[in-house]
Structure formats: C-alpha cells, structure tokens
Amino acid sequence: MKKIILTVLALSIFITSKAQDGETPEIADNATSEVKLNALFMVVGAFDVTYEYLLNQESGLGIEVFVPFDEEIRDDINYYVSPYYRLYFGKKYAAGFFLEGFGMLNSIKETTFDFSQTVFDGPVIEREENITDFALGIGLGGKWLTNSGFVGELSFGIGRNLFNSSDVSEDFVGKLGITLGYRF
Incomplete structure (x- = not known):
C-alpha cells in the first residue's frame, strides 16, 4: 500500500512541476500513452491500474x-488482467x-461446503478452490481530457x-471504473 501511495504522489509531483513552466501546458500532438488509476x-x-496506447x-x-x-x-477475487480495444466518438x-x-x-477463490456428512457423522467439510477463467465482453463509457x-x-x-462453466464458477464478470490519469 505504501508503494502505491508513493507512486501516485511521485506522479502528482511530476505533473505539477511540469505544469509550472510559466506557459499553459498543451498536450503534444504526439501524446500517445495514458496511465490511469481506478479511484x-x-x-x-x-x-486497479491501466495503460492505454492511443492508435489514432x-x-x-x-x-x-x-x-x-x-x-x-481478496476472499472473492484473486486478480484479473484485461486487454481491451476502444473506439472513441468524441471531438478531442x-x-x-x-x-x-x-x-x-x-x-476467483471459490468456497464450497460438503453437507453430505450429517451432524452426527462429522463436521461439514469446507473446500477452497482457485478458479482461473477467460472472459470476452463489451463495455462503454466516457473519457474527459484537460x-x-x-x-x-x-x-x-x-x-x-x-x-x-459449472455451479461453482461465476458465469459473468464485470468492470466498473471511476478512473483518473495522465496522458503523455
């Protein structure tokens, strides 16, 4: 957690110092990279961190x-890695x-309980299993740029x-973001 906070702080200091050159900073026409953090x-x-390369x-x-x-x-999800392609419809x-x-x-981490044992025969058996899967999906959103x-x-x-696909694993996945970042 300390590394995350230090990284965000260092990025903020860099951006602030770059913006104090005396001129109004403008995004270069060749700025093709973005780094974003899901607040x-x-x-x-x-x-949740994102890197995006702008094709055009x-x-x-x-x-x-x-x-x-x-x-x-962490009890529910271990991680996800999600590559994506976006098509923009804005004027900028x-x-x-x-x-x-x-x-x-x-x-994901899935916990199942075996109730085949009765209370008199023994305890209920709890099993944890890590399940890895790959999903395909669609999304929509809006991006604003200063x-x-x-x-x-x-x-x-x-x-x-x-x-x-079974009773144990999740059939659907979701992505949700309120993301802040910087284009360079």
Whole structure:
C-alpha cells in the first residue's frame, strides 16, 4: 500500500512541476500513452491500474490489471488482467464517448461446503478452490481530457467466462471504473 501511495504522489509531483513552466501546458500532438488509476477500487480496497496506447484519434489499445489488497475483496477475487480495444466518438483526440471490447483473464477463490456428512457423522467439510477463467465482453463509457493532459473516465463493462462453466464458477464478470490519469 505504501508503494502505491508513493507512486501516485511521485506522479502528482511530476505533473505539477511540469505544469509550472510559466506557459499553459498543451498536450503534444504526439501524446500517445495514458496511465490511469481506478479511484473507485482504491476506496474499496483494490489496486486497479491501466495503460492505454492511443492508435489514432478514434481508437486505442490498453491493458488493465486488478489486484485486491483488502482481505474482504481478496476472499472473492484473486486478480484479473484485461486487454481491451476502444473506439472513441468524441471531438478531442481519443476522448469522449467510447465503446470497448475486452478480454479478461480472471481468477476467483471459490468456497464450497460438503453437507453430505450429517451432524452426527462429522463436521461439514469446507473446500477452497482457485478458479482461473477467460472472459470476452463489451463495455462503454466516457473519457474527459484537460489541456494539461489529465484524464478522467467513467466506464462499465460486462463479459462472459468461456471456460469452467459449472455451479461453482461465476458465469459473468464485470468492470466498473471511476478512473483518473495522465496522458503523455
């Protein structure tokens, strides 16, 4: 957690010092990278960071990594890694309303109980199993961009796991984000 806070603080200091050159900073026409942090998940106990490479004014490729650090969230999900492609419909370069197609390698912790034993024969047996699956999904959202390069996003997506379809595993996965970042 300390590393996360130090990284965000260092990024903020760098951005602030760059913005104090005496001129109004403008995003370079060749700014093609974004680094973003999901503020919503930081509040609830997970680290969710995204890197996006902008292909042109209408599209971008990215990868999102989600790792929980709170025990309550870690009880349900171990991690996910989600590459995506976005198509933008705004007037600014790679900003505005977007549609997203994504894949998601996800791992969950599933707890099952064996009730075949009665109270008189022995205790109920609890089993924990890590299940890894891959999902395909779609999403939508909006991206806002300031002249100095700060990025804000609201996004939502839903996908379906392709493997491990059983009573134990989850069939659907979701993505939700209130994301803040910087374009460089």
